[in-house]
Amino acid sequence: MEEMNLHEYQAKQLLASHGVEVPGGQPCTTADEARNIAEGLFAAGQEMVVLKIQIHSGGRGKGVFKDGFKGGVHLCKSADDVHEKAKAMLGNTIVTKQTGEAGRQVHTLLVASGEKIVDEFYLAVLLDRETSQPLIMASREGGVDIEEVAETNPDAIVKLNVDPLLGLQPYQARNLAKALGLSGKLIHHGAKLIAGVYKTWWECDASMVEINPLCIVENADGSQKIAAVDAKISVDANALYRHKDIAEMRDLNEEAELEVEASKYDLNYIKLDGSVACLVNGAGLAMATMDAIKHYGGDPANFLDVGGSASTEQVTAAFQIVLKDPNVKAILVNIFGGIMNCNTIAEGVVAAAEATHLKLPLVVRLEGNNVAAGRKTLADSGLTLIGADSMAEAAQKVVAEAAA
Amino acid sequence: MAILVKPDTKLLVQGITGSFGARHTQLSIEYGTQVVAGVTPGKAGQKFQDTVPIFDGVAEAARETGATASAIFVPPPFAADAILEAVDAGLELVVAITEGIPVRDMIEVKAAINGSATRLIGPNCPGVVTPGTDKDSHGGCRIGIAPGYIHKAGDIGVISRSGTLTYEAVWQLTCNGLGQSTCVGIGGDPVPGSTHLDIIKLFNDDPDTRGIIMIGEIGGSAEEEAAAWIKENCKKPVAGFIAGTTAPPGRRMGHAGAIISGGKGTAEAKIAAMEDAGISVAETPSQMAEALIKIL
Numbered sequence A: 001m002e003e004m005n006l007h008e009y010q011a012k013q014l015l016a017s018h019g020v021e022v023p024g025g026q027p028c029t030t031a032d033e034a035r036n037i038a039e040g041l042f043a044a045g046q047e048m049v050v051l052k053i054q055i056h057s058g059g060r061g062k063g064v065f066k067d068g069f070k071g072g073v074h075l076c077k078s079a080d081d082v083h084e085k086a087k088a089m090l091g092n093t094i095v096t097k098q099t100g101e102a103g104r105q106v107h108t109l110l111v112a113s114g115e116k117i118v119d120e121f122y123l124a125v126l127l128d129r130e131t132s133q134p135l136i137m138a139s140r141e142g143g144v145d146i147e148e149v150a151e152t153n154p155d156a157i158v159k160l161n162v163d164p165l166l167g168l169q170p171y172q173a174r175n176l177a178k179a180l181g182l183s184g185k186l187i188h189h190g191a192k193l194i195a196g197v198y199k200t201w202w203e204c205d206a207s208m209v210e211i212n213p214l215c216i217v218e219n220a221d222g223s224q225k226i227a228a229v230d231a232k233i234s235v236d237a238n239a240l241y242r243h244k245d246i247a248e249m250r251d252l253n254e255e256a257e258l259e260v261e262a263s264k265y266d267l268n269y270i271k272l273d274g275s276v277a278c279l280v281n282g283a284g285l286a287m288a289t290m291d292a293i294k295h296y297g298g299d300p301a302n303f304l305d306v307g308g309s310a311s312t313e314q315v316t317a318a319f320q321i322v323l324k325d326p327n328v329k330a331i332l333v334n335i336f337g338g339i340m341n342c343n344t345i346a347e348g349v350v351a352a353a354e355a356t357h358l359k360l361p362l363v364v365r366l367e368g369n370n371v372a373a374g375r376k377t378l379a380d381s382g383l384t385l386i387g388a389d390s391m392a393e394a395a396q397k398v399v400a401e402a403a404a
Numbered sequence B: 001m002a003i004l005v006k007p008d009t010k011l012l013v014q015g016i017t018g019s020f021g022a023r024h025t026q027l028s029i030e031y032g033t034q035v036v037a038g039v040t041p042g043k044a045g046q047k048f049q050d051t052v053p054i055f056d057g058v059a060e061a062a063r064e065t066g067a068t069a070s071a072i073f074v075p076p077p078f079a080a081d082a083i084l085e086a087v088d089a090g091l092e093l094v095v096a097i098t099e100g101i102p103v104r105d106m107i108e109v110k111a112a113i114n115g116s117a118t119r120l121i122g123p124n125c126p127g128v129v130t131p132g133t134d135k136d137s138h139g140g141c142r143i144g145i146a147p148g149y150i151h152k153a154g155d156i157g158v159i160s161r162s163g164t165l166t167y168e169a170v171w172q173l174t175c176n177g178l179g180q181s182t183c184v185g186i187g188g189d190p191v192p193g194s195t196h197l198d199i200i201k202l203f204n205d206d207p208d209t210r211g212i213i214m215i216g217e218i219g220g221s222a223e224e225e226a227a228a229w230i231k232e233n234c235k236k237p238v239a240g241f242i243a244g245t246t247a248p249p250g251r252r253m254g255h256a257g258a259i260i261s262g263g264k265g266t267a268e269a270k271i272a273a274m275e276d277a278g279i280s281v282a283e284t285p286s287q288m289a290e291a292l293i294k295i296l
Helices: A010-015 A031-043 A079-089 A147-154 A172-177 A185-203 A237-242 A257-265 A283-296 A312-323 A340-356 A371-379 A391-403 B021-029 B059-063 B075-086 B103-113 B164-175 B198-204 B221-235 B267-276 B285-293
Strands: A003-005 A023-027 A047-052 A073-077 A093-094 A109-113 A116-128 A133-139 A157-161 A206-218 A224-228 A229-235 A269-272 A275-280 A302-305 A331-339 A362-368 A385-388 B008-013 B034-039 B052-055 B069-072 B093-096 B117-121 B125-132 B139-143 B153-160 B182-186 B213-215 B238-243
Touching: A010 A023, A010 A109, A010 A185, A010 A206, A010 A229, A010 A237, A023 B125, A031 A079, A031 A391, A073 A079, A073 B021, A079 A109, A093 A157, A109 A331, A116 A147, A116 A185, A116 B164, A133 A147, A133 A172, A133 A185, A133 B103, A147 A157, A157 A172, A157 B059, A172 A185, A185 A206, A185 A224, A185 B267, A206 B153, A229 A237, A229 B021, A237 A362, A237 B075, A237 B103, A257 A312, A269 A312, A275 A283, A275 A312, A275 A391, A275 B075, A275 B198, A283 A302, A283 A331, A283 A391, A283 B164, A283 B213, A283 B238, A302 B093, A312 A331, A331 B164, A340 A362, A340 A371, A362 A391, A362 B021, A362 B059, A385 A391, A385 B021, A385 B034, A391 B103, A391 B285, B008 B021, B008 B059, B021 B034, B021 B069, B021 B139, B021 B198, B034 B059, B052 B059, B069 B075, B069 B139, B075 B093, B075 B103, B093 B125, B093 B139, B103 B117, B117 B164, B125 B221, B125 B238, B153 B198, B164 B213, B198 B221, B198 B285, B213 B267, B221 B267, B238 B267, B238 B285
Parallel strands: A275 A302, A275 A331, A331 A362, A362 A385, B008 B034, B008 B069, B034 B052, B069 B093, B093 B117, B153 B182, B153 B213, B213 B238
Antiparallel strands: A003 A229, A023 A109, A047 A073, A047 A109, A116 A133, A116 A206, A133 A157, A206 A224, A206 A229, A269 A302, B125 B139, B125 B182
């Protein structure tokens, strides 16, 4: 896990604690709770309440549930309506443009004030890799896909690099507010919100904070304010050791089961759709191995980096994980045993193949330190594995096996 | 000769008493690297393997031993501090091996050391090797975690974001009888101390480097920037490879920096930029040395 995604309600909690205005509301996991929260909001004078499913996916509003119920975001005028919609969505599985066909089961809802929106903008903070500095992106076009805006109307996007040692200066935040077209008091409201969003990004070690839409909303008395109506945050997993509160926000329901399993063994596994599983040491070599499989006409079933040392325990766990993928027809082990003795790795591969009662074709390419002994260990193991001397040969052989 | 380090470069190791740091320091010493000091705060006066003196801080270690380069093996929460300490001590070269340093720490470090004379390589990198001329390339300078024996002294420069993929390229070169001037792993993080371009410029200026292999991967635009510079300025033949043609968008492929986001950082765009710059791009990772030999 290189970065951890948060739910909208979690993102809004972090933003609010850094001084960012967000619509009032609370998360819940039952329809009765949803009704209670909604009743509170209506009693406080809200005319509308919005009910939003909390899953790590965009396109929630246009999603369709597996039982035909439409939409993961609903505006409701009564607590009864909130209760009914909450009941229809909780426990139900929704398919959006980002979830894939399997969809995502809904466990949590956010019940929030339905604000009167006057105008919508876009705001994000992320790392600018070219300058190694924080980058703030703002656009007058909000509520739409920013990548689409970047293509069709790039002039609508304003970008600002922040000196990380100075932080965002108030005048810079005001300039951004003005660039969004804000005027009068709203320049100050906007600048305060932008400063809070930047602070959230910095202090929470976020990889990305995205407010889409950022809105001008109308208060009951007709005055206006700026609020973060939707929010998305992902956090640098390497920094979670200093954010225990954020680490506790991790939702394993949102992560692929095999990827969670792999992370327990410090394995970096990403499931793909092909039939050729690969176990490789090192991220770059693992990607290159996938590419080689594709080059010779196959499709990789996964990315899997077993780490620089490739211990027997890790290799065994890696075998168990790739074997749980029913699409896998053949396995390629590609290890460049730099410091490690290839014979130790070979013994690990044999032990893992035996422990998992491997029946699928296994192609092994070993290179590096003491490789002759390693190859002998493989040959003498009694396993019907296929040896290869180069990555190219290994990829060709495993693709042929998967197709057979 | 080489870039960054020579066989007589004096190295200190920050985090020399940790198990990972100790193991690789021992391997570097066996390779012939001049490891002259270790740094572990609170352990001054002790010795590593009964020979290498340990100091409490980088400044005194450098002052008393003449070390000009540092290898950093300290754990992620303390790594940024270790880098800043080494830069403050005025070392010429700092190689941060540590994997998993928070991005925010590196943003601060990079901004803080801007304008200093220190060159930072890494973090999350295999390090730097200038091979020696003895058996299995011993007698050289090895900073980091690369296997020494796969190298061979020669005149090809290698630069890469990845560890094992670098070893693959080096091994292909060595097996084809081509030695290396220096091999540099710049690391897989999104905020690297040095970029492909920084190192390419050094190789271009190094009279003893004849050709270059540049290995990249998805994410960011460092390879494109290097390719644009190579097209206009590089006097030497360059071969390359980009990993991640089959990587799905939006997913981090092991390295924190290896991600296609917003349609940017794809392998296709990098390969196109490299080919446009006249770089010989290997079709498969097995052909990296071959791609260079073709144009030497």
